[in-house]
Amino acid sequence: MDYFAKRWRHVVRRLKAQFRIYEADAGVAAGFRAQQIKAILRLTPLTMLANSFNTILLLFMYWNTRYFHFILGWSTLLCVAIFFGTRAWLKQHRRPPPTQVSERAIKRATLHALGLALIWAALPILTFDTQLDSANTLLLTTICTGMICAGGFALTTVPQAAIAYVSALTIGCEIAIFHDDLTHHWDLALLLILYAFIVCSAVIASAKTFGARLMAEAEAEHQQQLISLLLHDFESHASDWLWELNSAGHLQSPSKKLTTLLGTRSQNLTQVPFTSLFDQDYARAEFVDNNPIHQLEQHFFNRTAFRELVIPILIRGERHWWQLTAKPLLNNKEQFIGWRGVGSDVTHKRNAEMEMRRLANFDSLTGLANRHYFYMQLESLRKENQFSAFTLFFLDLDNFKNVNDSLGHGVGDLVLKNIAQRLQKTLRSNDLLARLGGDEFAIISHGDDSITQASQLAQRLLNTFIAPCIINNKSLQIGCSIGIALAPDHGQDTETLLKNADMALYAAKSAGRNTFRFYEPGMEIVAQQKLHLLNDMRAALEEHAATNKLLNKNFSEDLVWPLTPISGQFEIFFQPQIKLASREVIGFEALIRWHHPELGLISPAQFIPLAEESNLIIPIGTWVLVEACKYASRWPAHWRIAINLSAVQFREGNVVSIVRWALQISRLAPERLELEITESLLIHDNIAAQETLTALRQLGVRIALDDFGTGYSSLAYLRTFPLNTLKIDRSFVSALTKDKSALAIVTAIIQLAEALNLDTTAEGIESQLEADMLQSCGCTDAQGFYFGKPLPLEEALAVARQLERQNHTNSGLSLHK
Secondary structure, three states: OHHHHHHHHHHHHHHHHHHOOOOOOHHHHHHHHHHHHHHHHHHHHHHHHHHHHHHHHHHHHOOOOOOHHHHHHHHHHHHHHHHHHHHHHHHHHHOOOOOOOOHHHHHHHHHHHHHHHHHHHHHHHHHOOOOOOHHHHHHHHHHHHHHHHHHHHHOOOOHHHHHHHHHHHHHHHHHHHHHHHHHHHHHHHHHHHHHHHHHHHHHHHHHHHHHHHHHHHHHHHHHHHHHHHHHHHHHHHOOEEEEEEEOOOEEOOOOHHHHHHHOOOHHHHOOOEHHHHOOHHHHHHHOOOOOHHHHHHHHHHHOOOEEEEEEEEEEOOEEEEEEEEEEEEEOOOOOEEEEEEEEEEOHHHHHHHHHHHHHHHEOOOOOOEOHHHHHHHHHHOEEOOEEOOEEEEEEEEEOHHHHHHHHOHHHHHHHHHHHHHHHHHHOOOOOEEEEEEOOEEEEEEEOOOOHHHHHHHHHHHHHOOOOOEEEOOEEEOOEEEEEEEEEOOOOOOHHHHHHHHHHHHHHHHHOOOOOEEEOOOOHHHHHHHHHHHHHHHHHHHHOOHHHHHHHHOOOOOOOOOOOOOOOOOEEEEEEEEEEOOOOOEEEEEEEEEEEEOOOEEEOHHHHHHHHHHHOOHHHHHHHHHHHHHHHHOOOOOOOEEEEEOOHHHHHOOOHHHHHHHHHHHHOOOHHHEEEEEOHHHHOOOOHHHHHHHHHHHHHOOEEEEEEEOOOOOOOOHHHHOOOOEEEEOHHHHHOOOOOHHHHHHHHHHHHHHHHOOOEEEEOOOOOHHHHHHHHHHOOOEEOOOOOOOOEOHHHHHHHHHHHHHHOOOOOOOOOOO
16 A cells, blocks of 8 residues: 555656746746746637637537537536636736736636636537537537647646646547447547647646746846846946947946046936047047047947047046947847947056156156157158158267266256256257257257258257356356257168267267267268277277276276386477576476377377277376376476376376375475366366365365366356466467457456466467566466477477576576486
8 A cells, every 4th residue: 555655646746747847946936927827818818719709609500409508508607717717817907917926826727727628528528429410520529629729728838727628628528429439439539639648748848948938037137137236336346337328329328437427417428429528639639640539439330349448538627548348239130229338447547557658758857758769769750761851969968077076966967957948949849859868868850951950950959058057056057069960861770870960979079069060971980080099099008017007997006106117109298387587497297199100199189088088088197197297206396297187087086096196106296296177177166176176285286277267167266276376378378469358368367366376377478579478467487389399308308408598597406317
């Protein structure tokens, strides 16, 4: 007995599983049941109409038969069922369909279907008689079969109701067949069972499909709700927002976040094209070849998806940058209906990128283009391996190093900013001004400028340097040298053009600075000659161990120097200095000469500037200082030696140690050494210069200010710095007999020196008249060709003896070699 009970429970479970068309929790299942009932009610008018039509047809068919009274009663019962079914549908139709129904509703639907099926099952039992009328029997069979199929499929969303309906009606038909005579209609009975089985199988399959669709829709709705929740949370907490456009390109239901960002009402946003919200004017001006708003319009026009398109927009007068990503929307018929996308404010990121780009391409001090950006612009001007027409200017500031060394890099930076602003105002808006580094600038002047126009621009640039720079209440006079190259005439590639502009700049510097020069063919030959000269100068220093050590390492006081004179390509010439009143020789000025093995005697004006530029003046100047002191130590005690000190040597910072070391080696009395410096060393009361000169004076060394009157600095340093002598420049001496103003200047200098208790030495005296005029003005000392040219040591000493004999000196001093 237990076995049969278990088998029965197993069968029941299998049957329930067949009728179970979905798996869901109670809340979701209630919604599914509502969908099942809704599907049945949707077909209720049609099924009621079919029932009514079949009833009328049966009444007409059995009008004159003995079964009419049975059909009439049956029809009445069916009409009652149709009435209640129709009334239930009307009630349900007048109110919103329920979203959830209980299991009882499914049971009621099953009972209603079973009741209707029983009514129809009674019909064949009451009227089935193949002997009466074969036509009526055929029609009845057709109606019953149709009702089985129609009812089964109409109730397919509730499989238990459909199975109950089909089963009840099929059983009724089978009873009718059994009642008539099964032996004559066994084939009909089997076909009916087969059709009923097919209908039931189809009902179960359709019901399961319907259930799977319900579950899929529920899952999709759940996912949609989840996505909506996530999107809402995304918009609430993230910096991004969602946007959607209709087919006309207008915003659809803009989110609260988007309206808040734009600071306007949503209805205002939906009335204008989406692209009109962005900064059209800025985009046209800033992005000539790659306008992002134009790209957005092209995507909209072509209906192509896009990603991370960055577009400028003005919000409350402040420029922001939006990054947009979107794709076109299509309906079920593959028709375009609009756009949907996501946007984010990337203003901070964009500004950071722009700042990084600015730092990479522009000089942080002056705001000008830097070397990298300048070279990029040069390359962009090349088309088909040749430059388009433009003019290239190379600018290098004169005397800027003195400012840096004397006043510090902070003041130097302020000077550079001031100069950059001046130059920028001089140029056209489409010209490019760049700072290449240090005090070097470059300009690209666009257009096919002629040499005349380029010259005019170069002169305007030079004119900007006429007015001094006022920095921290100090007046700083800065000059400039300019090299000019014309493209493509002076170079069809970047390297050649830059090299030629640089050679033109070098020519401008060699021409005396504060001027400009165009590149000319042959300048490279001059540059090569200077390079060869520089190499030969270095080779000359390498010939002797002592000078070679000075060349290749920093100075140290333990350097061993030979006692014998160092002879080689470099030689020291001596020019006598005399007392104007007595014409007595008081010493010599040491002047270096270079006997080149191939070029012969080279003028100091040719190689000294080159030595200063290359810093070779440091070992050369040290050699001159030591050797001249060695010679002077063997002269009469009242003779002194004057030695020029280069600004490059002075800036090295160890000039005091070098002078002390030279005096120790030569054993020359310090007061017999006079160091000649230029005004550029004393610019703007340089504290370091004052300390160095004070230290030299403490050694007992004399200090002479060379070429006085030709500089540009203040006279205040005459009172501040420890000087002994003012040397009047030869340009004033040579003009004494021709220009009264020169005489006035010389007189003023001498009077100023007397007031400050300084000696005066006039340079470049070439006649007795000039000597007499200077003597009458009160000048104390003199030198020049009139008294003696710069000569080698022995010849210079011979000239000094002759001067002494001519003036009948009775000092009784003998000349010691």
